Amino acid sequence: MIFGRAAGPAARTIGGMGSASGIESRRQIRKLPALLINQIAAGEVIERPASVVKELVENALDAGATRIEVDLEGGGVELVRVRDDGCGIWREELVLALSPHATSKIRDAEDLDRIVTMGFRGEALASITSVARVRVVSKPRGQSEAWEICGEGEDIAEPRPAAGAPGTLIEVRNLFFNTPARRKFLRTAPTEQGRCIEWLTDLAIAHASVGFIVRCDGRVRLETGPDQEPRQRVLALLGEELEGELIEVRADRFEDARGLTLWGLVGRPTIARATPKAQHVFLNGRAVRDRTIQHALKESYRGLVEPGRHPTAVLLIEMSPTAVDVNVHPAKLEVRFRDQSAVHQAVLHAVREALRKSDLTPPVSGRRHEAGAGLPGAGFPGAGGGGGPRVRHEEHVRPEALVDFLKRGPLPPPAAIRASLDELAPGDSPASMRRDAEPAQVEPEPDESLPSPRRADRVLQIHNSYLVTQDESGIVIIDQHALHERVMFERLAARVGREPLESQQLLSPASVHATRRQMERVEELQPLLDRCGIALRAMGPRTLGVESFPSLLFQRGVDPVEFMTELLEKAESEEFTPSDESALHEVLDMMACKAAIKAGDHMSEQEMDELLRLRESVDRSSSCPHGRPTSVRLSIEQLEKLFHRR
Numbered sequence: 001m002i003f004g005r006a007a008g009p010a011a012r013t014i015g016g017m018g019s020a021s022g023i024e025s026r027r028q029i030r031k032l033p034a035l036l037i038n039q040i041a042a043g044e045v046i047e048r049p050a051s052v053v054k055e056l057v058e059n060a061l062d063a064g065a066t067r068i069e070v071d072l073e074g075g076g077v078e079l080v081r082v083r084d085d086g087c088g089i090w091r092e093e094l095v096l097a098l099s100p101h102a103t104s105k106i107r108d109a110e111d112l113d114r115i116v117t118m119g120f121r122g123e124a125l126a127s128i129t130s131v132a133r134v135r136v137v138s139k140p141r142g143q144s145e146a147w148e149i150c151g152e153g154e155d156i157a158e159p160r161p162a163a164g165a166p167g168t169l170i171e172v173r174n175l176f177f178n179t180p181a182r183r184k185f186l187r188t189a190p191t192e193q194g195r196c197i198e199w200l201t202d203l204a205i206a207h208a209s210v211g212f213i214v215r216c217d218g219r220v221r222l223e224t225g226p227d228q229e230p231r232q233r234v235l236a237l238l239g240e241e242l243e244g245e246l247i248e249v250r251a252d253r254f255e256d257a258r259g260l261t262l263w264g265l266v267g268r269p270t271i272a273r274a275t276p277k278a279q280h281v282f283l284n285g286r287a288v289r290d291r292t293i294q295h296a297l298k299e300s301y302r303g304l305v306e307p308g309r310h311p312t313a314v315l316l317i318e319m320s321p322t323a324v325d326v327n328v329h330p331a332k333l334e335v336r337f338r339d340q341s342a343v344h345q346a347v348l349h350a351v352r353e354a355l356r357k358s359d360l361t362p363p364v365s366g367r368r369h370e371a372g373a374g375l376p377g378a379g380f381p382g383a384g385g386g387g388g389p390r391v392r393h394e395e396h397v398r399p400e401a402l403v404d405f406l407k408r409g410p411l412p413p414p415a416a417i418r419a420s421l422d423e424l425a426p427g428d429s430p431a432s433m434r435r436d437a438e439p440a441q442v443e444p445e446p447d448e449s450l451p452s453p454r455r456a457d458r459v460l461q462i463h464n465s466y467l468v469t470q471d472e473s474g475i476v477i478i479d480q481h482a483l484h485e486r487v488m489f490e491r492l493a494a495r496v497g498r499e500p501l502e503s504q505q506l507l508s509p510a511s512v513h514a515t516r517r518q519m520e521r522v523e524e525l526q527p528l529l530d531r532c533g534i535a536l537r538a539m540g541p542r543t544l545g546v547e548s549f550p551s552l553l554f555q556r557g558v559d560p561v562e563f564m565t566e567l568l569e570k571a572e573s574e575e576f577t578p579s580d581e582s583a584l585h586e587v588l589d590m591m592a593c594k595a596a597i598k599a600g601d602h603m604s605e606q607e608m609d610e611l612l613r614l615r616e617s618v619d620r621s622s623s624c625p626h627g628r629p630t631s632v633r634l635s636i637e638q639l640e641k642l643f644h645r646r
């Protein structure tokens with residue numbers, strides 16, 4: 001109704017049908033009736049049954065419940081019932097509990113700056129009552145009697161004695177019974193039920209000490225004991241079988257009021273998803289959607305997952321309530337940090353470190369790790385199926401095929417490898433890259449705990465493309481190009497962080513044809529090119545001359561004209577912002593890709609050894625800068641299974 005009225009004057013003006021006098025069209029300003037006010041307010045907070053579930057469970061948590069029971073019928077549209085063993089509501093406060101702007105959680109504006117409860121606005125129950133039939137039965141702790149109150153729309157009955165256990169039971173029936181337009185927007189019962197379960201899963205993850213039982217139309221859908229450890233709770237809810245796919249993250253930066261502690265489980269790159277929906281971020285027990293944290297997560301996986309894929313994560317963040325404003329979103333889904341960059345840093349650093357310390361080499365598997373497919377328990381709830389690029393390595397590595405190969409494949413004679421050693425021109429070896437590498441002291445220390453190929457182990461090059469070796473856990477198969485690319489990228493990135501790349505002057509400038517748009521962008525590109533050791537000069541309206549070029553690319557025989565043409569094409573895109581770190585990384589990645597050993601290049605034993613040594617010394621060596629894996633592992637257990645030894 002209200003929308004119909006508001007649209008009136010605008011429609012008249014546009015259609016030219018307004019009365020000439022304007023008097024008939026005059027609309028008086030009136031105070032809205034209380035019910036309508038509440039229904040409008042409810043529109044922001046109560047969108048669907050899942051919102052009711054969220055509000056009621058949050059109230060139970062605020063009441064200090066240790067056990068919360070939830071019953072849903074008809075996807076929650078017909079009934080949402082939440083029973084808790086919390087502090088209860090006193091008889092004389094029952095009417096207030098259903099009234100707007102009445103809360104026991106804050107008193108003044110100062111309290112608003114340090115919110116420690118999930119609720120604080122005193123509007124949820126009033127909003128729900130304005131659009132549904134509500135019954136509250138409560139017996140406060142230490143009281144002998146339970147009292148009940150019913151409300152629907154505007155009508156709130158007097159409290160009356162009832163039977164009930166200590167704590168509170170709230171039933172919400174026939175959601176939107178008096179607002180049919182809103183009811184029409186609801187989806188099917190299974191869909192609405194699914195959304196309720198997603199919220200309940202999130203609330204249960206964030207409150208591991210509280211026991212939850214959720215029944216849908218009488219059948220138990222989710223049950224957790226009280227007093228669980230966060231890890232135990234996450235695995236119980238997301239699926240125990242995910243354990244091997246998750247990496248623990250911790251940070252403790254509580255040195256000042258803006259500090260935070262963080263605990264979480266982040267997914268291996270192989271279980272990254274097509275959407276960020278499988279990222280569950282909680283702040284002080286509240287599920288939040290926060291772009292800063294999403295960005296930090298994305299950054300920490302940069303180069304570990306392919307573009308367009310999103311890491312999976314559960315992050316529980318605790319910080320001082322004074323360091324964050326939770327009063328910025330109607331459903332409290334978004335928050336505002338006082339020090340956004342400190343939060344970004346803390347998350348980025350913690351996740352990056354955890355990933356760095358982990359051996360991310362994916363196992364060889366016939367199965368694709370695609371959006372939870374094959375991972376029972378659906379893994380991260382809310383992730384859905386989803387397409388997106390497939391994890392390419394899974395396509396061509398089948399353990400059976402590899403075992404077949406190892407059983408019958410001809411091994412190159414050692415003499416041939418030795419002979420190629422002698423032919424090795426110094427500039428061709430990955431060892432030569434060490435001239436461009438940073439001094440030893442800034443190399444990241446290899447983490448001793450990670451399995452790595454043993455120096456004395458033999459390395460085998462297969463089809464001039466893959467290296468096969470062993471580590472403590474089994475057989476490691478390496479994509480020579482992808483690994484070399486990653487190694488070079490890391491070295492280049494470290495180098496550029498300190499000084500511009502070493503470059504070489506061309507005897508005469510190499511001319512590159514450029515489009516008008518590319519010519520316009522050259523100036524903007526200049527600082528980036530300087531850092532990369534590339535000097536350009538305009539030689540004509542559409543011609544650029546490459547005057548100097550990175551020594552590394554020279555040594556690896558990369559053609560300056562080809563390279564620059566590709567770079568200029570990249571720079572034409574809207575997303576390429578030369579001043580951004582990501583643009584620099586793109587250029588470095590291009591360099592690494594061009595300079596790296598190609599699939600099909602024969603490698604000497606010395607080169608292979610060198611590459612394996614470098615694998616241990618750089619970060620993120622498990623995947624190339626595009627996020628594709630550089631190595632996969634066939635474990636001894638897998639071998640034993642394949643050969644029917646166990």
Ligand SMILES: Nc1ncnc2c1ncn2[C@@H]1O[C@H](COP(=O)(O)OP(=O)(O)OP(=O)(O)O)[C@@H](O)[C@H]1O
Nearest residue numbers: 059063088097103104119120121122123124125168
């Ligand atoms: N399960 C419960 N146990 C004990 N008290 C409750 C419970 N649910 C509601 N209350 C009481 O009713 C009041 C109103 O609840 P309501 O959810 O409407 O507001 P709120 O939680 O204070 O704020 P918000 O609107 O932000 O949720 C609460 O402040 C609390 O005192």
Ligand SMILES: [Mg+2]
Nearest residue numbers: 055059119124
């Ligand atoms: Mg509330």
